[in-house]
Amino acid sequence: MFNAEQLKQAVGELDEEKVLAMLREFVATNPSQEEAQQAVAACQSGMAIVGDLFEKEEYFVGDLIFAGELLTNAIEILKPVLGSASSKKIGKIVLGTVAGDLHDIGKNIFKSMAEAAGFEVFDLGIDQPPANFVNKVREVKPEIVGMSGVLTLALEAMKDTVDALKEAGLRDSIKIIIGGNPVTKEACEQIGADAFTTNAAEGVKICQGWVK
Amino acid sequence: MSDVKALAEERTQMLVDVLAGRIPKRVPVCPTITYEYAVEYTGNSLFEAFWHMENFEKISDVICRDFYVDLFPMNYLRFPALYKTLGARNWVQGSNGFMQHPEVVGLLEEEYDEFIESPYDCIMEKVLPRIYTNLNTDPVTRSIVLAKAFKIFNDEFGNIGAVTAKLSAKYGLANVNLFSAAPSAPFDFVADQLRGFRNIMLDIRRIPEKVEAAVKAAAPLMTKMGLPAGPTPPNTAVFIPMHMGPFMRTADFERFYYPTFKEMVENFVKAGLHVLLFVEQDMMRYLDHLNDLPENTIMWFELGDPKLAKEKVGKKHIITGFYPVTMLKTGTVEQCVDKAKEILDILAPGGRYFFNFDKAPLTFDTAKPENLKAVLEYVAQNANY
Amino acid sequence: MIESKYYKTWEQYMAEHPEISEREEKAMSSRMQTYEEMMFGFVMFLLI
Numbered sequence: 011m012f013n014a015e016q017l018k019q020a021v022g023e024l025d026e027e028k029v030l031a032m033l034r035e036f037v038a039t040n041p042s043q044e045e046a047q048q049a050v051a052a053c054q055s056g057m058a059i060v061g062d063l064f065e066k067e068e069y070f071v072g073d074l075i076f077a078g079e080l081l082t083n084a085i086e087i088l089k090p091v092l093g094s095a096s097s098k099k100i101g102k103i104v105l106g107t108v109a110g111d112l113h114d115i116g117k118n119i120f121k122s123m124a125e126a127a128g129f130e131v132f133d134l135g136i137d138q139p140p141a142n143f144v145n146k147v148r149e150v151k152p153e154i155v156g157m158s159g160v161l162t163l164a165l166e167a168m169k170d171t172v173d174a175l176k177e178a179g180l181r182d183s184i185k186i187i188i189g190g191n192p193v194t195k196e197a198c199e200q201i202g203a204d205a206f207t208t209n210a211a212e213g214v215k216i217c218q219g220w221v222k
Numbered sequence: 223m224s225d226v227k228a229l230a231e232e233r234t235q236m237l238v239d240v241l242a243g244r245i246p247k248r249v250p251v252c253p254t255i256t257y258e259y260a261v262e263y264t265g266n267s268l269f270e271a272f273w274h275m276e277n278f279e280k281i282s283d284v285i286c287r288d289f290y291v292d293l294f295p296m297n298y299l300r301f302p303a304l305y306k307t308l309g310a311r312n313w314v315q316g317s318n319g320f321m322q323h324p325e326v327v328g329l330l331e332e333e334y335d336e337f338i339e340s341p342y343d344c345i346m347e348k349v350l351p352r353i354y355t356n357l358n359t360d361p362v363t364r365s366i367v368l369a370k371a372f373k374i375f376n377d378e379f380g381n382i383g384a385v386t387a388k389l390s391a392k393y394g395l396a397n398v399n400l401f402s403a404a405p406s407a408p409f410d411f412v413a414d415q416l417r418g419f420r421n422i423m424l425d426i427r428r429i430p431e432k433v434e435a436a437v438k439a440a441a442p443l444m445t446k447m448g449l450p451a452g453p454t455p456p457n458t459a460v461f462i463p464m465h466m467g468p469f470m471r472t473a474d475f476e477r478f479y480y481p482t483f484k485e486m487v488e489n490f491v492k493a494g495l496h497v498l499l500f501v502e503q504d505m506m507r508y509l510d511h512l513n514d515l516p517e518n519t520i521m522w523f524e525l526g527d528p529k530l531a532k533e534k535v536g537k538k539h540i541i542t543g544f545y546p547v548t549m550l551k552t553g554t555v556e557q558c559v560d561k562a563k564e565i566l567d568i569l570a571p572g573g574r575y576f577f578n579f580d581k582a583p584l585t586f587d588t589a590k591p592e593n594l595k596a597v598l599e600y601v602a603q604n605a606n607y
Numbered sequence: 608m609i610e611s612k613y614y615k616t617w618e619q620y621m622a623e624h625p626e627i628s629e630r631e632e633k634a635m636s637s638r639m640q641t642y643e644e645m646m647f648g649f650v651m652f653l654l655i
Contacts, residue, residue, distance in 0.1 A: 024427070026427065026428070027365055059460055067507075068471070069471065070428070070468065070469050070470055071423075071469040071470045072422075072423035072466075072470050072474070073423075073471065074472070075419075075420055075424070076424055076427055079424055090566075110316060110317070110318050110320075111322075112314075112316070112322045112323075112324050114325070115325070115419055115420065118420075137316075161320070161322075161584070162318070162584055162585060162587075162588050163318065163584075163587075165587055166587075189550040192546070196552060308653070327608075327655065340610065340611060341609075342609050342610075342611035342613060342614055342650075343611050343613065343655065344614055345650065346611075346612075346613045346650070349654065350650070350653060350654075353653075353654075354653065371649075372645075372649055375649050375652065400648075404655060405651070405655070406655055411654065411655075412654075414654075415654050416654070442608065442609060443609065443651060444651075446609065446647065446651075447647075447648065447651045451641070451644040451648075548608070576612075
C-alpha cells in the first residue's frame with residue numbers, strides 16, 4: 011500500500027520523480043482495483059492543491075502544464091492495475107477552440123484539470139465551426155460545453171456557436187463556459203454563455219458546481 | 223523651413239526629451255495601429271491585403287491623415303508571401319486572412335546538446351528545415367526557396383521602410399525609430415519556436431541545466447540580431463517583446479530568463495541604442511527586476527497597475543501603454559476620453575511617459591474609430607507640461 | 608561572437624582566403640560583409 015497523504019503532497023509539489031517512484035512501487039505490490047482507485051483519488055486531491063496554489067499565485071500557467079503532464083504519466087502507470095473499474099465520472103464536457111482560432115494551450119490545461127477532477131472530456135480540437143459543437147453535443151449529451159479562444163475574433167465565433175446550439179434546441183440542456191484571454195463579463199453576457207473564466211482552475215470549480 | 227519640417231522637428235524633440243528622461247513640451251502620442259486595423263478601416267479585405275503590400279502606402283496614408291499621431295504608427299511583419307514560399311508551419315494564413323501562429327517545435331529534446339555546442343549551425347541544419355517544410359527538400363529546391371524568400375523579405379521590409387520615411391516626411395512625424403530590430407529575450411527565443419510553450423515548461427523542471435545552457439548559447443545570437451551592422455543611428459530603439467515571464471514562477475524567471483535578458487539590454491545600451499520592452503500580460507511581480515535595467519529603458523505595459531508601475535519604475539525608466547484598448551470597443555467617446563485623463567494623471571507627471579494603448583487594436587471591431595480618434599486628439603491637445 | 612560554418616566575420620573570411628590581395632579586399636569587404644549580415648538577420652527573423 012502507499013501513503014495517500016504523501017502521494018497527494020508530492021503531486022501538489024509537482025515532484026515528478028517522487029510521484030512516479032511511489033506509483034511504480036505501488037503497482038509492483040499488485041494492488042487491488044479498489045486500492046488503485048484510491049491512488050487515483052490521491053492524485054486528484056494533489057491536483058486540487060495545484061489549483062489552489064495557482065489561485066494563490068504561487069504556481070503559474072507553466073506549472074499547470076507540467077501538472078497535466080505529470081497526471082497523465084501517473085494514470086499511465088496505474089492503468090494496468092486499474093482494471094475495468096474505471097473511475098466514476100462526475101460529468102461530461104464537450105470542449106473546443108472556436109472557429110478561426112488555432113490556439114490550444116489554455117484549452118489543453120483546462121482539459122487536463124477537468125479530467126483530473128473526474129470529468130469525461132470530449133475534445134474537438136482547434137478552429138471548430140459551430141456545427142461540430144452541435145453534432146458532438148447531440149451525440150454525447152454532455153452537461154457542459156466549454157469554448158476556448160485567444161484572439162478577440164473568437165468572441166464572435168463563440169456567439170455563433172451559442173446561437174447554433176440554440177437553433178438546434180440544445181441550449182437549455184447544457185451549461186456553457188467560455189475561457190481565454192479576451193473573455194470578460196460583458197462578452198459572456200453578449201455571447202449568451204453561463205460563465206466565463208481566464209483561469210482554468212477556477213473554470214473547473216465552476217463546472218464542478220454545475221454537476222453537484 | 224516648411225511647416226511640416228518644423229512640425230517634425232518639434233515632434234522629434236518631444237520624443238528625444240522623453241527618451242533622455244527630460245520633461246517634454248507635451249506627452250507624445252505614439253499609438254501602434256496594426257495593419258489589420260488599417261486594412262479594414264479603409265474598407266479592404268485582409269486576405270488580399272497581405273499579399274499586396276504595394277498598397278501599404280495608400281492604406282497607411284489614410285491612417286496618418288485621419289488619426290492624430292506624433293510617430294508613424296504602422297508596421298507589419300508576417301507577410302504570407304514569405305511564409306507560403308517557405309512552406310511555413312509557424313505562420314499560417316487563416317481563412318479569415320489573419321496570420322496565425324500555431325505552436326511549433328523546431329528543436330527536439332535530444333538536440334539540446336547540438337544547439338548548445340553550435341546554435342547557429344543547429345538552426346541552419348535542424349531547426350529551419352523542420353519549421354519550414356520547403357527547406358526540407360533537395361539542395362537545389364532548397365536554394366531556390368531560400369533565394370525567393372530572402373528576396374521577398376528584402377522587398378517587403380524595403381517597402382515598409384520607404385513608406386515609413388515618406389509618410390513621416392509628408393505628415394511631419396517624429397524622426398525616431400522605436401522598432402529598428404526585434405530580437406527576443408534569449409529564453410523566449412528558446413521557448414517560442416525552438417522547444418515550444420509546452421515543452422519548455424516541462425524542460426525547466428526535467429532538464430533545467432540544458433535549458434540554462436541553451437539560453438546562454440542563444441544570447442549572442444539575439445544580441446547580434448539587435449545591434450546595427452554599422453554605426454548606431456541616433457534616436458533608435460530595439461524592440462523586445464517579453465513573452466514567458468507571466469507564465470513562470472518568479473524563481474524560474476530569475477534563473478532562466480532574467481540574467482541573459484538583462485545582459486542583452488545592457489549591451490544594446492552600451493552600443494548607444496534605446497530599448498523598448500513590450501511587457502506582455504501582467505508583470506507587476508517583476509517590477510523590481512525591470513527597475514534594475516539600465517536607466518531610461520522604455521517599458522510598454524499591457525496589464526497591471528499603472529500607479530504601482532509609475533511608483534516602482536517610473537522615476538528611472540520610461541513608461542507607455544496601460545490604456546486598455548478594449549475601452550475603445552465598449553465605451554462611449556466620453557468614457558474613452560475620461561480613461562485617457564485617468565491614465566495621464568497617473569503616468570504623465572514628471573515626464574518619462576508617452577501615450578500608447580496597452581496593445582495595438584488587432585481588428586477593426588476591437589476599436590471604434592471615433593473613440594480612437596477622440597482619445598488621440600484629447601492627449602495631443604491637453605497633455606501639455 | 609558566433610562560431611559557425613554558415614556565418615563568417617570578415618576577419619574569418621579573410622583568414623580562409625589568403626589569395627585575396629589587399630586591393631581586392633579594400634574594394635570588396637564592405638559589400639561582401641553586408642550580405643553576410645543581411646542573411647544572418649534574415650535567418651534569425653525566421654525564428655522570431
